[in-house]
Amino acid sequence: MSFFLIALTYFAYVFIVVMYAVKVVKIVRMPVHLRWELYPVIHEPKSDYGSSYYEDFEQWKKNRRKTLRKGIFFLLRENFCFSEYFKRNRGYWLVLFPWHIGFILIVIFHIVCFFGALVMVAGVSVSAESTFILGRTFYYLILLTGVISFVTGSIGSIGLLIKRLSDKDLRAFTTPQNYFNYLFTLVIFLSGLYAWYFVDPTFSEYRGFWKGLITLSPVPVDYAAAAHIILFALFLIYLPFTRSLHYITKFFAYLWIRWNDAPKDKKMVEELNGLLDQPVSWSAPHIPSGRTWAEIASEKTSDEEKP
Amino acid sequence: MKKSLKLTDIARGEDTQLTEINPDELIPLPPPYDKVEELPGFKRLTEEQRERLVCNLDGVVSYAALPKPGNKQEEKKYVEQFVSGLKKLLSKENNWTFLQPLLLSIDYCARCQTCNDACPIYLASDLNDLYRPTYRSEIFRLLVNKYVRPGGKLRAKLSGSDIELNWTTISRLYELSYRCNLCRRCAQSCPMGVDNALITRELRKLFSQELGWAPKELHEKGTVLQLEVGSPTGMRPNVAIDNLHFLDEEFTETTGIEVSTTWDKEGADILLIHSAGDIIAFPESPISFSILCNAAGISWTLSSEVGGYDGVNYGLFYDDIQLARVAIRHAQIAKKLGVKKIVMGECGHQHKAFMTVADRLLTGDLDIPRESVMTFLENLVFSGKIEFDPSKNDFPVTLHDPCNIVRNLGIVEPQRRILNYLCPQFREMTPHGVDNYCCGGGGGFSVMSDVNFTDWKVHVAGRMKFKQVIEAFDGQPGPEVKKYICAPCLNCKMQFRDLLDYYGAREKSGIICGGLAELIVNAMVDMKKPFIGWEER
Numbered sequence: 001m002s003f004f005l006i007a008l009t010y011f012a013y014v015f016i017v018v019m020y021a022v023k024v025v026k027i028v029r030m031p032v033h034l035r036w037e038l039y040p041v042i043h044e045p046k047s048d049y050g051s052s053y054y055e056d057f058e059q060w061k062k063n064r065r066k067t068l069r070k071g072i073f074f075l076l077r078e079n080f081c082f083s084e085y086f087k088r089n090r091g092y093w094l095v096l097f098p099w100h101i102g103f104i105l106i107v108i109f110h111i112v113c114f115f116g117a118l119v120m121v122a123g124v125s126v127s128a129e130s131t132f133i134l135g136r137t138f139y140y141l142i143l144l145t146g147v148i149s150f151v152t153g154s155i156g157s158i159g160l161l162i163k164r165l166s167d168k169d170l171r172a173f174t175t176p177q178n179y180f181n182y183l184f185t186l187v188i189f190l191s192g193l194y195a196w197y198f199v200d201p202t203f204s205e206y207r208g209f210w211k212g213l214i215t216l217s218p219v220p221v222d223y224a225a226a227a228h229i230i231l232f233a234l235f236l237i238y239l240p241f242t243r244s245l246h247y248i249t250k251f252f253a254y255l256w257i258r259w260n261d262a263p264k265d266k267k268m269v270e271e272l273n274g275l276l277d278q279p280v281s282w283s284a285p286h287i288p289s290g291r292t293w294a295e296i297a298s299e300k301t302s303d304e305e306k307p
Numbered sequence: 308m309k310k311s312l313k314l315t316d317i318a319r320g321e322d323t324q325l326t327e328i329n330p331d332e333l334i335p336l337p338p339p340y341d342k343v344e345e346l347p348g349f350k351r352l353t354e355e356q357r358e359r360l361v362c363n364l365d366g367v368v369s370y371a372a373l374p375k376p377g378n379k380q381e382e383k384k385y386v387e388q389f390v391s392g393l394k395k396l397l398s399k400e401n402n403w404t405f406l407q408p409l410l411l412s413i414d415y416c417a418r419c420q421t422c423n424d425a426c427p428i429y430l431a432s433d434l435n436d437l438y439r440p441t442y443r444s445e446i447f448r449l450l451v452n453k454y455v456r457p458g459g460k461l462r463a464k465l466s467g468s469d470i471e472l473n474w475t476t477i478s479r480l481y482e483l484s485y486r487c488n489l490c491r492r493c494a495q496s497c498p499m500g501v502d503n504a505l506i507t508r509e510l511r512k513l514f515s516q517e518l519g520w521a522p523k524e525l526h527e528k529g530t531v532l533q534l535e536v537g538s539p540t541g542m543r544p545n546v547a548i549d550n551l552h553f554l555d556e557e558f559t560e561t562t563g564i565e566v567s568t569t570w571d572k573e574g575a576d577i578l579l580i581h582s583a584g585d586i587i588a589f590p591e592s593p594i595s596f597s598i599l600c601n602a603a604g605i606s607w608t609l610s611s612e613v614g615g616y617d618g619v620n621y622g623l624f625y626d627d628i629q630l631a632r633v634a635i636r637h638a639q640i641a642k643k644l645g646v647k648k649i650v651m652g653e654c655g656h657q658h659k660a661f662m663t664v665a666d667r668l669l670t671g672d673l674d675i676p677r678e679s680v681m682t683f684l685e686n687l688v689f690s691g692k693i694e695f696d697p698s699k700n701d702f703p704v705t706l707h708d709p710c711n712i713v714r715n716l717g718i719v720e721p722q723r724r725i726l727n728y729l730c731p732q733f734r735e736m737t738p739h740g741v742d743n744y745c746c747g748g749g750g751g752f753s754v755m756s757d758v759n760f761t762d763w764k765v766h767v768a769g770r771m772k773f774k775q776v777i778e779a780f781d782g783q784p785g786p787e788v789k790k791y792i793c794a795p796c797l798n799c800k801m802q803f804r805d806l807l808d809y810y811g812a813r814e815k816s817g818i819i820c821g822g823l824a825e826l827i828v829n830a831m832v833d834m835k836k837p838f839i840g841w842e843e844r
Contacts, residue, residue, distance in 0.1 A: 052717025
């Protein structure tokens, strides 16, 4: 059992990283698209009222200074606070926010467990009574992130289930997979809560498991803790088959599309020339099949002479 | 009215309508437009039309020529074509232009319905399910997942929303793709960055580029006519020159100022490309530019090349190929004339299409600098070359923000600086700027008038905007105070003309609509008589 837990956990982490990486690479490698920005564009100096550099007379003669910092900061803050939801859809935010806080904290919980285990391997005791500040810090971080994650995640899962079932507008657009997701996450968060409350109130078993994971020395854990470990590993394996990547794709949607106001540069023109040389196979009568994009778009019509 | 719709309803019921528009079930308008019984009725389809036309959506037909399959084989052919189009939309070769934005919008919608509250059509309809931004796009997603992706049919069965692709689905989706203004207010409100308006545009593109279906006003009498004879208005180059020559003479006589339009001047600083529809429908607009450019001593010209005197590009609304053809034509004409820059006319979608969307199609020597009319006019007004008297514009003025210039291009303030300077009674609508409501003519609607589509435009698509306009002039409701909607976009002006005519707002409230350049000319000290004629509009 102990070995199985370790093998499953390793597999789950490798699986999710590889699957997410494949998906992200696929998005990154898509061809350059036509401009489709939407204002306000956050890096514009006058973005408060939605203005762009096109408000400057003969803007092409001016130097533009563009920074990604503001946009990335906005999106990171969004991923933690969901302020756009708070502003536009408060009722939904009330349940969405705790659900996502549950996720964020459960991820942080595992990261802290990993580093806590490293500290333990280095000989530092991680407990409330540890003589090392580092040991006490990890102890309380693990405890706080774990417990808050299980509580908020459970509240969010139940809240989203109720919200989606009770709101007719949301219900019409909710799939069986959505309901399954809420139930699955509820079970995960509740299993963690159960294990903590009834079996492992200081997460000592969980810390031991993580130390065993790093040193490849399986240690036995209680069934309740084992159940949570298995459920969480299955959850990691399941995540790539959901829309969970939107945490990352949101960055592409904003930075590469909504806020992408970049004029062409040399590298882009090279790529564009390649794309314009590709044959088109649309079937409508006004599109001669088999000819390239560039040929079709720049063709002359017979009635072009001036009168 | 059937308001509660399931996603799967799109495929059911064959020729029956999914919903019906009843004006008394739409959101109420402010007085004196709140009495439905006093307004002209909604034009219903006749029995003969119902028999002849495809009218299985909401009792409105935007494209009378939509073919009906005569038998099962024909229906199967349309279904196969639609699936083929879906696959092409998702392929790099055929749709590199929008592949990445489309896939990110298909795959990562959280189905939270936040965007619905931003849609002026959904709001105006008093929350009719059919007009949700998410309704058509979610159906599109389900069809993509079922028919294009591996294991799609099995997943569709498990999803609980297994939509059958049949003639009913396809014909309704076609019509439904023309119930969205593409204003992108929904996209602006999406916390995930999903763009349901883009999905609508891609759906239109599939129909146009694969099945050859598009509203005749946009395609056959739109881009095709523009590329063949010069303009969707049907004006050939010699007619455009004659018309403007006639207008030059007429306005010289009525204004007392020498008006002359320059044509085909090689090496001019500026090639100005109006919307040719302005020459016919709003002649004060092109004349205003002639007056202003001449008064400021600008080296400028119009082009009489085929397509060179009409800046519209309806391809933006439905077809990438046509978009590219028109944009490249405009750039080729400017290159031939050897101008230093191209200035857009007062036309929103011309701005969006030519300045940004086509930017990556204009490579090499076709990449000629392009300037918005807003910055061009602002520079001209504040250059000190022309003397103005703002008291000449001392009447209530409000500004309509064309979506394609403001939300889609970020040009918000120049036009406001002009109005704040030249119009003492300028007031904003609420909301405005990048949060504005579309006039209801966006996405090509302003030129579409097949069967009873105009009724839908004035009742539903333009309702939020009309409400905003009336509220902007709150406090001066009567016709005795003349009021001006400044709409610096031909398509918006045409939609406003339809709205004002339909509701009788000129007579009941004294509201007219015009462009920005006319207000500038009206405030010129050299203009001895008022340029804006309240009676003629």
